[in-house]
Amino acid sequence: MTSNLRIDGSRLWATIHETAQFGPGQAGGVNRLTLSPADGQVRDWFRRACEVAGLTVSTDDLGTQYALRRGRDASAKPVAFGSHLDTQPTGGRFDGILGVLAGLEVMRTLDEAGIETEAPLLLINWTNEEGSRFAPAMMASAVYAGDYTTDEILARRDAAGVTVAEALQAIGSVGEERVGARAFGAFVELHIEQGPILEAEETAIGVVEGGQGIAWFDGSITGFESHAGTTPMTRRRDALLGFSEFCLAAERIALAHGPSAVATIGEATIAAPSRNVVPGGVAFTLDLRDPRSETLDAIESELRGSLDEIAGGRKLTSEFKRIWRKEPVPFDSAIVGAVARATEALGLTSRRMISGAGHDACNVAMKAPTSMIFVPCRDGVSHNESEWASEGDCTAGANVLLQTVMALANRATDETGAAG
Amino acid sequence: MTSNLRIDGSRLWATIHETAQFGPGQAGGVNRLTLSPADGQVRDWFRRACEVAGLTVSTDDLGTQYALRRGRDASAKPVAFGSHLDTQPTGGRFDGILGVLAGLEVMRTLDEAGIETEAPLLLINWTNEEGSRFAPAMMASAVYAGDYTTDEILARRDAAGVTVAEALQAIGSVGEERVGARAFGAFVELHIEQGPILEAEETAIGVVEGGQGIAWFDGSITGFESHAGTTPMTRRRDALLGFSEFCLAAERIALAHGPSAVATIGEATIAAPSRNVVPGGVAFTLDLRDPRSETLDAIESELRGSLDEIAGGRKLTSEFKRIWRKEPVPFDSAIVGAVARATEALGLTSRRMISGAGHDACNVAMKAPTSMIFVPCRDGVSHNESEWASEGDCTAGANVLLQTVMALANRATDETGAAG
Numbered sequence: 001m002t003s004n005l006r007i008d009g010s011r012l013w014a015t016i017h018e019t020a021q022f023g024p025g026q027a028g029g030v031n032r033l034t035l036s037p038a039d040g041q042v043r044d045w046f047r048r049a050c051e052v053a054g055l056t057v058s059t060d061d062l063g064t065q066y067a068l069r070r071g072r073d074a075s076a077k078p079v080a081f082g083s084h085l086d087t088q089p090t091g092g093r094f095d096g097i098l099g100v101l102a103g104l105e106v107m108r109t110l111d112e113a114g115i116e117t118e119a120p121l122l123l124i125n126w127t128n129e130e131g132s133r134f135a136p137a138m139m140a141s142a143v144y145a146g147d148y149t150t151d152e153i154l155a156r157r158d159a160a161g162v163t164v165a166e167a168l169q170a171i172g173s174v175g176e177e178r179v180g181a182r183a184f185g186a187f188v189e190l191h192i193e194q195g196p197i198l199e200a201e202e203t204a205i206g207v208v209e210g211g212q213g214i215a216w217f218d219g220s221i222t223g224f225e226s227h228a229g230t231t232p233m234t235r236r237r238d239a240l241l242g243f244s245e246f247c248l249a250a251e252r253i254a255l256a257h258g259p260s261a262v263a264t265i266g267e268a269t270i271a272a273p274s275r276n277v278v279p280g281g282v283a284f285t286l287d288l289r290d291p292r293s294e295t296l297d298a299i300e301s302e303l304r305g306s307l308d309e310i311a312g313g314r315k316l317t318s319e320f321k322r323i324w325r326k327e328p329v330p331f332d333s334a335i336v337g338a339v340a341r342a343t344e345a346l347g348l349t350s351r352r353m354i355s356g357a358g359h360d361a362c363n364v365a366m367k368a369p370t371s372m373i374f375v376p377c378r379d380g381v382s383h384n385e386s387e388w389a390s391e392g393d394c395t396a397g398a399n400v401l402l403q404t405v406m407a408l409a410n411r412a413t414d415e416t417g418a419a420g
Numbered sequence: 421m422t423s424n425l426r427i428d429g430s431r432l433w434a435t436i437h438e439t440a441q442f443g444p445g446q447a448g449g450v451n452r453l454t455l456s457p458a459d460g461q462v463r464d465w466f467r468r469a470c471e472v473a474g475l476t477v478s479t480d481d482l483g484t485q486y487a488l489r490r491g492r493d494a495s496a497k498p499v500a501f502g503s504h505l506d507t508q509p510t511g512g513r514f515d516g517i518l519g520v521l522a523g524l525e526v527m528r529t530l531d532e533a534g535i536e537t538e539a540p541l542l543l544i545n546w547t548n549e550e551g552s553r554f555a556p557a558m559m560a561s562a563v564y565a566g567d568y569t570t571d572e573i574l575a576r577r578d579a580a581g582v583t584v585a586e587a588l589q590a591i592g593s594v595g596e597e598r599v600g601a602r603a604f605g606a607f608v609e610l611h612i613e614q615g616p617i618l619e620a621e622e623t624a625i626g627v628v629e630g631g632q633g634i635a636w637f638d639g640s641i642t643g644f645e646s647h648a649g650t651t652p653m654t655r656r657r658d659a660l661l662g663f664s665e666f667c668l669a670a671e672r673i674a675l676a677h678g679p680s681a682v683a684t685i686g687e688a689t690i691a692a693p694s695r696n697v698v699p700g701g702v703a704f705t706l707d708l709r710d711p712r713s714e715t716l717d718a719i720e721s722e723l724r725g726s727l728d729e730i731a732g733g734r735k736l737t738s739e740f741k742r743i744w745r746k747e748p749v750p751f752d753s754a755i756v757g758a759v760a761r762a763t764e765a766l767g768l769t770s771r772r773m774i775s776g777a778g779h780d781a782c783n784v785a786m787k788a789p790t791s792m793i794f795v796p797c798r799d800g801v802s803h804n805e806s807e808w809a810s811e812g813d814c815t816a817g818a819n820v821l822l823q824t825v826m827a828l829a830n831r832a833t834d835e836t837g838a839a840g
Contacts (some may be wrong), residue, residue, distance in 0.1 A: 230616075258654070261653070266697050270686070274687065275636065355649075356651070358649070
């Protein structure tokens with residue numbers, strides 16, 4: 001019974017820490033910016049490890065690595081899975097990495113058990129998910145989704161002026177396959193949650209139903225600079241006080257649309273700040289997310305109304321401009337269902353959830369039936385060298401991945417699998 | 421009847437604009453940093469103008485200029501008045517300047533009318549009121565008050581490393597008199613309000629009863645940085661939201677102690693600000709002023725209580741440290757009364773008020789009976805090239821100064837003057 005098959009958790013755990021040697025951080029994490037020499041090292045290591053596991057590795061023209069495991073039906077679209085091996089400059093050992101190395105562990109497990117699936121399996125290491133060296137983030141999967149052309153991406157430059165094309169050549173990662181040339185029967189990405197929910201609820205697995213929609217805004221509030229000693233409280237046009245009201249209004253509005261809606265003011269700057277001057281201006285950003293497009297609309301409208309009201313009440317003026325919006329990404333119900341069934345069959349606790357962060361899977365979902373598997377991370381912390389996930393949680397997530405991809409690859413022939 | 425005597429408003433107005441040639445600003449204001457070559461030029465001009473008006477000019481070891489007009493009683497302590505001729509780098513034509521030049525106009529008026537007062541009159545141009553080149557502000561009057569020694573001040577350096585002593589020598593302003601060697605019978609300073617109250621209430625004269633007490637604080641609020649997309653609103657420890665609550669609490673607390681109390685948060689910085697990160701820390705300053713010492717105490721205590729409560733409610737930590745406090749300065753009731761009577765006799769509208777800003781008079785009040793006369797300024801704006809006061813308001817203020825100093829100088833012999 002393939003449903004009894006389990007990955008080797010201690011081997012997966014050792015592999016995770018083995019690859020942390022490529023681009024070691026200063027505080028136990030990983031510094032492996034995309035297409036850096038360290039990224040080149042981990043890519044070489046990954047290619048060899050895949051070949052040892054009997055996989056055929058190819059690379060596309062943006063450096064994305066594909067490791068193929070043949071199926072009985074060579075004409076079937078492969079069931080794809082994976083994530084990314086690049087990190088933030090002060091990143092952790094798990095973000096992205098877990099999804100790729102758990103995929104490798106799945107391949108190793110199937111190889112050792114001598115199990116052949118109906119459809120082929122395809123393990124992917126997407127180039128530049130993080131976006132901290134080259135923009136945009138989720139670069140290769142964005143080309144896969146059709147949001148950019150390969151040529152547009154190859155011309156992007158890092159802060160030192162190096163293009164993506166030059167960086168790919170420098171580490172010998174230019175392949176011949178075109179991004180997007182390969183169709184997937186499904187895509188499944190295992191990832192740490194990067195949030196606190198699973199840990200707080202002591203739940204092993206997040207069955208991910210989609211990615212949130214995101215809207216970014218730039219705002220400003222303008223009042224009148226005046227002397228902190230000579231301007232009575234009742235005669236002030238204090239931009240910071242208007243901004244403070246708006247921060248609290250944004251929190252109230254997001255809570256009223258809860259539990260999924262989140263609104264964050266992450267940057268705020270007083271114009272010409274001085275200890276004894278009433279602030280005359282504040283510039284700020286606002287990040288708004290929700291899984292429902294109409295809720296994003298409603299919240300944006302309420303935020304605008306609230307800002308107008310606050311500014312009017314304090315004789316301030318305001319601007320609030322939407323600079324970017326990404327629509328919510330619903331994942332495919334059949335793939336979500338496959339993840340849920342695999343989790344249940346393994347006897348693991350789970351909850352349905354929405355990804356608050358962007359992932360390669362959110363791009364792939366534009367072209368192929370997709371879902372994600374989340375596992376808890378300590379304190380919800382990621383993009384930080386202290387990022388951590390337990391061996392048990394990593395093992396559980398990899399077993400869900402194993403059972404999910406086996407079920408998806410055998411869908412047509414396996415009587416326990418439901419069609420999508 | 422000396423009570424019918426009036427200054428020449430158009431001559432005063434012309435003199436104000438004549439001296440704006442020394443250190444002209446770029447936008448119609450004045451750039452005359454203390455002890456700069458431009459300050460040297462206006463000092464030379466001032467000395468000559470005083471000598472033409474029959475005054476004896478001397479200079480102290482910090483460059484402060486004293487122009488003496490003899491009285492009938494050479495042994496009486498002089499009635500002193502004046503202000504400062506230095507400006508901010510982008511200062512206006514009135515701040516400080518009006519008080520000195522109105523004093524000159526008073527001397528000219530008395531000279532032309534051939535009037536001799538009982539006590540001598542002493543017009544003063546204090547060195548470095550502004551403090552924008554050398555700290556502390558109100559430098560020479562602070563030595564007069566005994567807060568610093570002359571030697572301490574002479575050693576102070578500007579941003580280029582030049583000492584006060586060197587700067588004094590460079591413009592030939594080193595005198596032989598010691599600051600503080602001369603006792604005053606009274607001190608009266610005419611100044612623009614630097615606030616919006618008189619203009620808003622259409623009142624000609626502010627009769628100033630004292631200077632506010634000031635307390636400065638440095639504070640910080642610490643939460644936990646987390647991902648803007650993956651951290652539910654209910655699980656955040658957002659330092660900016662706690663800070664926003666505190667800003668509004670500080671406003672409420674100051675208003676509750678109104679109308680004099682003012683609390684200003686003029687600087688605030690998010691630690692490691694990022695568009696998609698929940699703020700983990702905010703550092704800020706708070707400037708608190710009130711004319712009553714016990715109110716400063718009460719507000720500080722309420723601010724601390726409020727900050728603790730806000731931090732507790734949001735699982736944040738906070739610090740709030742007082743870094744400076746200057747006690748309130750009550751002016752002398754006899755001198756305040758003399759200003760009020762002069763204003764009334766001139767038929768001018770007036771209101772009692774407290775100075776929100778620091779002035780040389782606040783220092784002098786530590787050693788001599790003191791008051792101030794405020795006149796309105798446009799939009800309450802000062803320390804700005806657009807600073808403006810009307811010719812009519814300047815004339816009214818100078819007439820109040822004239823009548824006040826005449827009454828004070830003739831106190832002992834004038835049946836209409838009340839003793840202090």
